[in-house]
Amino acid sequence: MSITISAMTKRFHKTDVLRGIDLDIAPGELVALLGPSGSGKTTLLKIIAGLEWPDAGSLTVNGADWLQLAARDRRVGFVFQHYALFPHMTVRDNLAFGLSVRPRAERPGKAAITARVDELLHFLQIAHLADRYPAQLSGGQRQRVALGRALAIQPRLLLLDEPFGALDAAIRRDLRRWLRGVHEATGSTTIFVTHDQEEAFELADRVVVMGEGRIAQIGHADEIHDHPASPFVARFMGATVELPVTLAQGRALAPGLDLTALPRRALPDGAATLFARPADIRALPDAASPWRVAQVSSTGAELRLILSHPDLPEAEAVMPRRGTAPLRQGDAVALRIEAAALFPASRREAPPAPQSDNPKKEIAR
Amino acid sequence: MITAAAPIRARRVLPGFTLSLGTTLLYLVLIVLIPIVALILKGAEIGPARFWAIVSSDRAVAAFRITLIAAAIATVFNAIYGLLMAWVLTRYDFPGKRLLDALMDVPFALPTAVAGLSLTALFSANGWFGAVLHPAGIPVVYTIWGIALAMAFTSVPFVVRTVQPVLEDLDQSLEAAAETLGARPWQIFAKVVFPAILPAWLAGCTTAFARSLGEFGAIVFIAGNLPFQTEIAALLAYIRLEEFDYNGAAAIALVLLGFALVLLVASNLLQTWAARHREALR
Numbered sequence A: 001m002s003i004t005i006s007a008m009t010k011r012f013h014k015t016d017v018l019r020g021i022d023l024d025i026a027p028g029e030l031v032a033l034l035g036p037s038g039s040g041k042t043t044l045l046k047i048i049a050g051l052e053w054p055d056a057g058s059l060t061v062n063g064a065d066w067l068q069l070a071a072r073d074r075r076v077g078f079v080f081q082h083y084a085l086f087p088h089m090t091v092r093d094n095l096a097f098g099l100s101v102r103p104r105a106e107r108p109g110k111a112a113i114t115a116r117v118d119e120l121l122h123f124l125q126i127a128h129l130a131d132r133y134p135a136q137l138s139g140g141q142r143q144r145v146a147l148g149r150a151l152a153i154q155p156r157l158l159l160l161d162e163p164f165g166a167l168d169a170a171i172r173r174d175l176r177r178w179l180r181g182v183h184e185a186t187g188s189t190t191i192f193v194t195h196d197q198e199e200a201f202e203l204a205d206r207v208v209v210m211g212e213g214r215i216a217q218i219g220h221a222d223e224i225h226d227h228p229a230s231p232f233v234a235r236f237m238g239a240t241v242e243l244p245v246t247l248a249q250g251r252a253l254a255p256g257l258d259l260t261a262l263p264r265r266a267l268p269d270g271a272a273t274l275f276a277r278p279a280d281i282r283a284l285p286d287a288a289s290p291w292r293v294a295q296v297s298s299t300g301a302e303l304r305l306i307l308s309h310p311d312l313p314e315a316e317a318v319m320p321r322r323g324t325a326p327l328r329q330g331d332a333v334a335l336r337i338e339a340a341a342l343f344p345a346s347r348r349e350a351p352p353a354p355q356s357d358n359p360k361k362e363i364a365r
Numbered sequence B: 001m002i003t004a005a006a007p008i009r010a011r012r013v014l015p016g017f018t019l020s021l022g023t024t025l026l027y028l029v030l031i032v033l034i035p036i037v038a039l040i041l042k043g044a045e046i047g048p049a050r051f052w053a054i055v056s057s058d059r060a061v062a063a064f065r066i067t068l069i070a071a072a073i074a075t076v077f078n079a080i081y082g083l084l085m086a087w088v089l090t091r092y093d094f095p096g097k098r099l100l101d102a103l104m105d106v107p108f109a110l111p112t113a114v115a116g117l118s119l120t121a122l123f124s125a126n127g128w129f130g131a132v133l134h135p136a137g138i139p140v141v142y143t144i145w146g147i148a149l150a151m152a153f154t155s156v157p158f159v160v161r162t163v164q165p166v167l168e169d170l171d172q173s174l175e176a177a178a179e180t181l182g183a184r185p186w187q188i189f190a191k192v193v194f195p196a197i198l199p200a201w202l203a204g205c206t207t208a209f210a211r212s213l214g215e216f217g218a219i220v221f222i223a224g225n226l227p228f229q230t231e232i233a234a235l236l237a238y239i240r241l242e243e244f245d246y247n248g249a250a251a252i253a254l255v256l257l258g259f260a261l262v263l264l265v266a267s268n269l270l271q272t273w274a275a276r277h278r279e280a281l282r
Helices: A041-049 A091-100 A110-123 A139-151 A169-186 A197-203 A221-226 A231-236 B017-046 B048-055 B058-091 B097-103 B112-123 B144-169 B172-180 B185-214 B217-223 B233-242 B246-274 B276-281
Strands: A003-012 A015-025 A030-034 A056-061 A076-079 A157-161 A189-194 A206-211 A214-219 A241-248 A251-253 A270-276 A281-285 A291-298 A302-308 A315-320 A332-337 A341-344
Touching (some): A003 A041, A015 A041, A015 A056, A015 A214, A030 A197, A041 A189, A076 B172, A091 A110, A091 A139, A110 A139, A139 A157, A157 A169, A169 A197, A197 A221, A206 A221, A206 A231, A214 A221, A214 A231, A231 A270, A231 A341, A241 A315, A241 A341, B017 B246, B058 B144, B058 B233, B058 B246, B112 B144, B112 B217, B144 B185, B144 B217, B217 B233, B233 B246, B246 B276
Parallel strands (some): A030 A206
Antiparallel strands (some): A003 A015, A003 A056, A206 A214, A241 A251, A281 A332, A302 A315
C-alpha cells in the first residue's frame, strides 16, 4: 500500500487541526506519527481510516482516491486507543466480526471463519482466552484481541491509535517487540500514533514528528535527535534549556558558556537561541562566570543541578556523579555545552514549516 | 504476655450510615410495605374459594383481559417509539432538541386525568384526529385502542428515560470499530448498538408495561368503561370499592399486584441475562 497525502487541511469548529499535511508512505513501511496532544496526529490517522473527513487535500492509496471511499470499503485494520472491543461478544466472536459481517457473496463459510479465527488465536498467543468476554481480560490481553480483530479482515493497511497508551511500562515493552514481530510477519503497511518518543523511535522505520497541525520533521531516531528541524522539535525532543547567544563568524558566544565543543555553522552573525538537553550540559567551577549552582541533588548515578543566572531563567544540568568535581550550592560555574541546536533568534517560534527534510537547520554536535 | 487490646474496628469513611439506612427503611415500611401487607391480609381474609369466585367472574376476567391486551399494545408501541425517540435525542443535534427532551417528561408531570381529557377531546368523533379517523372506520374513543393510546401516552417516558443514558454512555468508538471492520449501518445497529442497550430497553419496556396495567386516570375518560368491553381492572376495583365491596376490590387489586411483582422479577431476570457478559466486571 503506497499512501500519498497532499495539502490536507481540517478544521474543528474554529480550530485548525491540520494545516497542510504532505506525506508519502511506502508499501510495507512501519511509520510512527509522533507529537504532543493536539498536534493533529490522531485526526490524520482517522482520516486515513475514513472515520474523519478532511476539508481539503487528497488521500491517494495505490492510485485510488480514498476520499471517495467509505471506511467500511477501505479494508483498513484500525486499533483504537481503548481497544473498543465489543463487550457482549467473546474473544472468538470479536475476532470473527469483520468476516461475519461481509456481504453473503464475499463471506467465507462458517468453517472457514472458525479456521481463520483459530489461526489468529494461535498467532497472537491468546488461544486460552477464546471464550472469555473482554471484561475478563487484562489490558495487554485486550490489546492483543483488538489487534487480532483488525488483522482478521486481512487489512491492506494497519492503523493503531496510541496502541500502548493505557498499559504499564513492562507490558508496553513486551507488546512493542511483539507488534514489530507481527508487522514483519504480515508485511502490511503500518502507521501508529504515539506521544512517546522512545516508543516511536524503537518501533518505527520512520518517524513523523507533528506539531500544531503540521509535519515538523520526518526522519530516523538519530537524525531527529541530533538535528531537530525547528525549535519546536528541539523542545519536544527534550532540549529544555534555552539560552540566548551571539553568533560571530559561525561561532556561538555567551558569557559563562563554553561553546567550543559546537562546530562552526553557516548562520548569519547576530542574536541566536541555543537549545540544549540537560544531559549535554557540564558545569565546571569558574569564578568569573555569572552562573551559580542553586540546587544539587543526586540520584546515585547522576547529579542533577539547578543553575541560576541573574538575568536568565534557571537552567538544568544532569552529569554523572562519579568523576565530577564536588559542587556546592552557591558555587560559580561555567556551562560547557557538549551538543546543542541553534536557531536565529529573529525566527518566529510559531508552527514549524511543513518542509522538514530541508537542511537549513543548523545544529551542532 | 501480650495484654488483650481493644479489638480494632474498621471505621466507615462516610458518616451517618445507620441514620440514613434507618430512615430509608422506616419510610419504605410505612409507605410501601405496610399498605401492600394490608392488601394481602385483606385478600387472605376472603378465603381461597371466595377469592377465586371473585377474580374468575366473567366481568373480572374480561377486565383483566382488556387491561393486559391494551397494555401489551401500548408497550409494543412504546418499545419501538421510545427507542426511536431515545436514539434521536442522543444521536442528532437539531434546533429545539432541548425543548423536545423536556417535553418527554410531560406525561410524568401532567395529571393523568388531564391527559385523558385531552386525548378524548382529540380523538372523539368531532375532535381533530377523530374527525379523520372516525369516517375512515377507525374509532378510537370508547374502544380498546383508546385504552392503549392512553396507556402509551402515560408510559412512554419509561422507555425513553431508561434507554437514553445508556445510549449516551455507549462508546462511539465501538461503532467506528464495526465500521472499519466492514459492517453496514444496519449491521452496526443490530450487532453492536442494540445488544448494548438491550438490558436497559427491556427494563424500560417492562416498567412501561407495569405502569400501563395500573393506569387509571387517563383511561377512564377515553375508555367509555363498558363492562366486558372497555372496562379495565383498576376501574373495576374502584367500582367495587364504591359499592363498599371491600373484598371484591381487594381481590382484584391483589391480582394486579401479582402481575406487577411477576413483571418486576421477569424484568430483573431479563436484565441479568442480557448483561451476562458484564458479570466478570464486579
